Amino acid sequence: MSRMMTGARMVVEALRDQGVDTVFGYPGGAVLPIYDEIFQQNDITHVLVRHEQGAVHMAEGYARSTGKPGVVIVTSGPGATNAVTGLTDALLDSIPLIVLSGQVPTFMIGTDGFQEADTVGITRPCTKHNWLVKDTGKLAETIHKAFHVATSGRPGPVLVDIPKDVQFASDMYVEPKQVDTGRYQPVKKGNIEAITRLVELMEQAERPILYTGGGVINSGPAASQLLRELAEATGFPVTSTLMGLGCYPASGKNWLGMLGMHGLYEANLAMHGCDLMINIGARFDDRITGRLADFSPNSVKAHIDIDPSSINKVIQVEVPIVGDVAHVLEDLLNVWKSRGSKTNSPAVAQWWKQIEEWRGKNCLAFRNSDTIIKPQHALQRLDALTKDCDRYITTEVGQHQMWAAQYLNFEEPNRWMTSGGLGTMGYGLPASVGVQMAHPDAVVINVAGDASWLMNMQEMGTAVQFRLPVKQFIMNNERLGMVRQWQQLLHGERYSQSWSDSLPDFIKLAEAFGCKGRQVSDPKELDAAIQEMLDYDGPFILDVLVEKHENCFPMIPSGKPHNEMLLGEAETLGVIESDGAVLV
Amino acid sequence: MSALNISKGMSSHSAYDLRDPNGQIEESHTLAIMVENEPGVLARVIGLFSGRGYNIDSLTVAEVDHLGHKSRITVVTRGTPAVIEQIKAQLGRIVVVYAVNDLTVEGPVVERELGLFKVKGQGDKRVEALRIAEIFRANVVDSTLESFVFELVGPISKLDAFADLMRPLGLIDMARTGLAALSRGL
Numbered sequence: 001m002s003r004m005m006t007g008a009r010m011v012v013e014a015l016r017d018q019g020v021d022t023v024f025g026y027p028g029g030a031v032l033p034i035y036d037e038i039f040q041q042n043d044i045t046h047v048l049v050r051h052e053q054g055a056v057h058m059a060e061g062y063a064r065s066t067g068k069p070g071v072v073i074v075t076s077g078p079g080a081t082n083a084v085t086g087l088t089d090a091l092l093d094s095i096p097l098i099v100l101s102g103q104v105p106t107f108m109i110g111t112d113g114f115q116e117a118d119t120v121g122i123t124r125p126c127t128k129h130n131w132l133v134k135d136t137g138k139l140a141e142t143i144h145k146a147f148h149v150a151t152s153g154r155p156g157p158v159l160v161d162i163p164k165d166v167q168f169a170s171d172m173y174v175e176p177k178q179v180d181t182g183r184y185q186p187v188k189k190g191n192i193e194a195i196t197r198l199v200e201l202m203e204q205a206e207r208p209i210l211y212t213g214g215g216v217i218n219s220g221p222a223a224s225q226l227l228r229e230l231a232e233a234t235g236f237p238v239t240s241t242l243m244g245l246g247c248y249p250a251s252g253k254n255w256l257g258m259l260g261m262h263g264l265y266e267a268n269l270a271m272h273g274c275d276l277m278i279n280i281g282a283r284f285d286d287r288i289t290g291r292l293a294d295f296s297p298n299s300v301k302a303h304i305d306i307d308p309s310s311i312n313k314v315i316q317v318e319v320p321i322v323g324d325v326a327h328v329l330e331d332l333l334n335v336w337k338s339r340g341s342k343t344n345s346p347a348v349a350q351w352w353k354q355i356e357e358w359r360g361k362n363c364l365a366f367r368n369s370d371t372i373i374k375p376q377h378a379l380q381r382l383d384a385l386t387k388d389c390d391r392y393i394t395t396e397v398g399q400h401q402m403w404a405a406q407y408l409n410f411e412e413p414n415r416w417m418t419s420g421g422l423g424t425m426g427y428g429l430p431a432s433v434g435v436q437m438a439h440p441d442a443v444v445i446n447v448a449g450d451a452s453w454l455m456n457m458q459e460m461g462t463a464v465q466f467r468l469p470v471k472q473f474i475m476n477n478e479r480l481g482m483v484r485q486w487q488q489l490l491h492g493e494r495y496s497q498s499w500s501d502s503l504p505d506f507i508k509l510a511e512a513f514g515c516k517g518r519q520v521s522d523p524k525e526l527d528a529a530i531q532e533m534l535d536y537d538g539p540f541i542l543d544v545l546v547e548k549h550e551n552c553f554p555m556i557p558s559g560k561p562h563n564e565m566l567l568g569e570a571e572t573l574g575v576i577e578s579d580g581a582v583l584v
Numbered sequence: 585m586s587a588l589n590i591s592k593g594m595s596s597h598s599a600y601d602l603r604d605p606n607g608q609i610e611e612s613h614t615l616a617i618m619v620e621n622e623p624g625v626l627a628r629v630i631g632l633f634s635g636r637g638y639n640i641d642s643l644t645v646a647e648v649d650h651l652g653h654k655s656r657i658t659v660v661t662r663g664t665p666a667v668i669e670q671i672k673a674q675l676g677r678i679v680v681v682y683a684v685n686d687l688t689v690e691g692p693v694v695e696r697e698l699g700l701f702k703v704k705g706q707g708d709k710r711v712e713a714l715r716i717a718e719i720f721r722a723n724v725v726d727s728t729l730e731s732f733v734f735e736l737v738g739p740i741s742k743l744d745a746f747a748d749l750m751r752p753l754g755l756i757d758m759a760r761t762g763l764a765a766l767s768r769g770l
Contacts, residue, residue, distance in 0.1 A: 120624060125635050129679040132623065149679055183620075184679055309673035312666065 007136040008033035008167040011100060014143040016043050017176050020071050022062060022437050023047070024055040028075025029115060030102025033167035035073075047437060047466060050458035052079050054430035056086020056157075057456070060095045061434030064417045065392055067220060069096035069150050070434065076102045077115030080161075081122060085424060087157045088126040092421025093243065094218055096155035098146050099127075105165035106134050119161045128156030134163065136171040144179040153186025154307040155218055186306060190323030190331060198278070198302045198319050199335045205276035206347035207299075207354075208236045211259070214243030214420065215281020215305060217413040219325035224413045226329035227280065228252065233336060234343050237355060239267040241282050242405055243420045250409035256355065260288045261556050262402040265363035265565055266355050268554075271296055272562035273354070279303040281325045284315040285421070286583075294561030304328045363554045363567055364406055373523050375400065375475045375546045379407035379447070382473060385530050389443040391415065392435045396428040396452030399481035399552045404447040426455030429472065433459055436468040443471065443534060450476040451500050460513040463539040471533050472541040477548045478503060485551045490581055506543035515539035558583035608664040612641065613688040614695060614765045615672065617657040620680040621647050628678055629657055638663065638671050642697070642740065644762040654682065658765050660740075685767075692768040698761045699743045700725070701734045705754035713753045720746050731756075 005013065011034050015023065024047045027035040038046050049055040052074045059070025074083050080101040090097045104113040120132045129149050133139050142160055150158045202208060210231060216223045224247045231238050231254045238248045239256040248255055257264035259271055271277065277299045282288070284303075289295045295315060302319035303311050311320040321328055335341075366376045393408060394417040395401040401418055410416050417435060419427040432446040446453075453474050463470050483498040510517025515538055520529035526544070533542045555566045559580025619625045626645055633640050642660035647653075661671060668686070675684045687693040701722075703713045710732075717724065717734050720742070726733035736746055740763060747758060 121627070124624065124628060125631055154677075183682075307677060309670065309677050311673070313670055313673075316666070 003173045004170055005173050006033065006037075006168060006170050007139045007162065008037045010136070010140045010171075010173055011143065011162070011167070012037045012041055012044065013173055014140050014176075015071060018144070018147045019068075020044055023071040023073055024049055024058040024062070024434065025073030026052050026055060026075065026079060028079050028102060030076035030079075030104060030164050031073060031100075031162075031167075033164065034100070034102070034162075045437075046073075047433075047462065049430070050461050051456065052082035053085050053426065054433070054456050054459040054462065056083050056090065056097065056099065057424070057427050057430035058434030058437070058459075058462075059097050060086065060090055060093075060427075061394060061417050061431030062438045063095050063097060063434075064217075064431075065414050065435040066438045067414060069098055069147060069155075072097060072099040074099065074101050075115065076104055076119065077117045079115075080117055080119040083159075084122060084126055085422075087123055087159065089419055089422040089424045089427065090157035091126050091128065093419065094155050094214060095157065096150040097157035098143070098150055099157060099159040100143070101159060101161050102167075103132070103161045103163040106163045107165070109163065119159070123159045126157070127159050128154075130159040130161065132161045132163075133166055136166050136169040139166060139171070140174040141179050144174070144176045145181060147176075148179075148181040149184060152181075152184060187322060188306070188324040188327045190304065190321040190328035192331060192335075194319055194321045195328065195331050196335050198321065199332065199339060199341055201276050201300055201302065201319065202234060202236075202278070202336070202343065203341050204344060205236075206344055207270075207274045207351045208234070208276040208278065208343075208348065209256075209270050209274040210236050210238045210254075210278050210280060211240075211271065211282055212238060212244045212247050212280045213241040213282025216244055216247035216325050217281075219281065219306075221413060223247070223281070223324075223326035223329060226326060226333060229333055230329060230336075233333065235345070235348060235352075236278075236343075237270055237352070239263070239270065241285065241288060241420070242418060244282065245405060245416045246410035246413045249411040251411060258405050260285075261290070261558075262406065262552055262554065263556075264406070265361050265554050265567065266358040268556065268562040268565055269358045270355055274299045277301045279305075279317070280329070281305065283310045284313070286314075289315065290556045291559055291561045294563075296562070361567065363565075369547070370523060373521065373526055373544060373546045375403050375477070375550055376407055377523065378475055378526060378544050378546060379403050381526050382445070382447070382530055383408045385527065385534065386443060386445065389534070390439070390441065392417070392432075392439060392442050392444045394418065394428040394431040394435060394444070394446045396446070396448045396455075397423045397425045398449045398452055399477075399485065399550075400447055400449040400452075400475045402482075402552045403475075408447075425452040427452075429453060429456050429470075430459045430462075432470040432472070433463050433466075433468055436463070436470050437466070440468075444469075445471040445473050448472060448474045449481055450474055450478060450503055451480045454500075454504075457509070460510075460515065460539060460541075464514045467538065469536070469538050469540070472539070473533070473544065474506065474541065475544050475546045476503070476506070477546050477550070479548055481550075482552070484549075488551070489557070506541050510539075510541040513539075515541065517541040517543060519543040519545065521545035608666070610662045610664055611668065611688075612660060612662050613668050613686055614693065614763065615659045615661060615675070616685040616687055616765060617659065617675055618682040619655050619657060619678075620682065621653040621655040622680055625655065625680050626657065628680065629659075629675065632674055632678065633659075633661070633671075636674065638667070642762040644764050658763055660763050687765050687767055690767055693765050694768055695739050695763055695765040696737055697740055697743055697763050698735065698737050699746070700759045701736065701747065701750055701755060702731060702757040703734065703750050703754045704731045704756045706730060709753045713750060716746075716749050716753070722746065
């Protein structure tokens, strides 16, 4: 049954037909007709943000914690340009988002009208795809296609730009099932010959490793389950990128911890020394590989990825498998079982012995203090006091983010939301708001640094307005900690602009927003402070004054291979050479 | 620690160097890209080349299927084999790209470009220009007492050679279409 309606109503109707329950947005002149329709319905909750960047990060938090796409509505011009950072963040981390932006009416496009920007031009390189809809008759179809593109294949953000006259005009509504999406159908099943080849390699491998990434989580809960089965069936060690934490449980017996620049010693050494590397949904990012020429020099590499352009982009692999992680792992396990495959268990046992030796280094050890809170200790206590909760963690970007990845333990996928690819300071607070919208009864904690947190602190207003009890765990060192660390290691301890002067009083700030805050500086009071934060029925800012000059270790200095990790302060002098210094 | 003194090229073999570390030589490839003929599609393709630092030596685009809304973009690009593979993969993931064909590796190919060349001259030079044009089978499509406009169709190298010969004979302006290419046979 086709129905005549305005473009603005089509937007709401299409969102409803796509199963959307929550949108994050900010009204403005060019989206007034859409907001008028939002006013006249109750199926979709609109979360009024304080800045459009916050809306996009909220939608990311919502999407990553639910597996469903996040939806954002912004107005034309500045509304759209404010969304650009979030779009780029979602593109690099492969998060499905649909951003609907208002635009000046079609007859004014190109005239430099008030709040006009070339939104599709500006967002073309930071979306998976985008559309400018000039005809109301195409609007519903385009929105349905946008959902399809955002969630199919490698997920990503899309944007639909809707001029105001298109919102006012009327035409026939098109339902999702009437829309032909057959043209864009990325392949899901992996090549069975390549999968069989990988199984043969797994049977022979003496020093295998499963190198997992965000693709496992994006593939859905089944992929994480199958990964666990694969690890169980083979006994192979499992490591993960920052993006993949939780796809294999931290308590699992095959778990090595995170790898990469601030990854665990045993994980990086195992990557370096392995003879079979099985990359499952990761992308050989520069944070992972270190110096390419010396990256895992003696291994045969297999790469499972849904995006063909990820394969052989930086690292040449012997066994490429293009497909969805869950589909490929299912086939892989079937081949493994039907062949009655067995691992080379004496060799693998020897490999584990070597790994245990590396683990014996205890690379996450740190010197604790009775008088000052060490950030690592703060996170260990946070983990201990929340591990039995229904817990979701978001982070900002910097030292605290790496410590959170090292010291918090994740048992399930979709529980860890962090800006991995783009490294967006200001991500964590709005992301925590988005997560809490999706999971009202869960404990949602944003592990933050003082500098990052300030970047989108206006969103505390959103948290208070919507009674979202997000916990802001600010590890306050009055520094831009990671910048300071690099200046210490690389720039002769000249700390250019890397301290936080004139920080607000976070307790008063919390009160000003209408929530609660507390400061803690004594290690003996830390547990009580964390408990108060958790017990408080509402948003809470915990200002944890931590050691100001703590550095984040272990660390692979830029331009170095995995086996040249630094474990602590004593090893840091002059470690980054001039060719490494040029890297970020 | 000494102040930063980073000479150019020091960072090769880093994660930031996408070129093959074995230093393979660059190859020229002709890519045929079938795209949905929608607004902005050319900007998407070109933006990919500029955004990721790939080369475009030649580019042509025109609608080839009006009912099916399809256009064909022909790009001549350069890179090591690994870079060429990456270009094709990156093009392939653009939502409105139907197919990417590497004509250079897919077999024999017909490659043609059309060029218009304005040559100014009198006397011997004018006669010589006309004589060379005949050798190249170029057509005269405009003439005054002091000038010709020649039209020439052929591979890029033929047009380059023609231009080189015309330059001393009074070549004052030139317009070239860029390369169109089709695979030979079925």
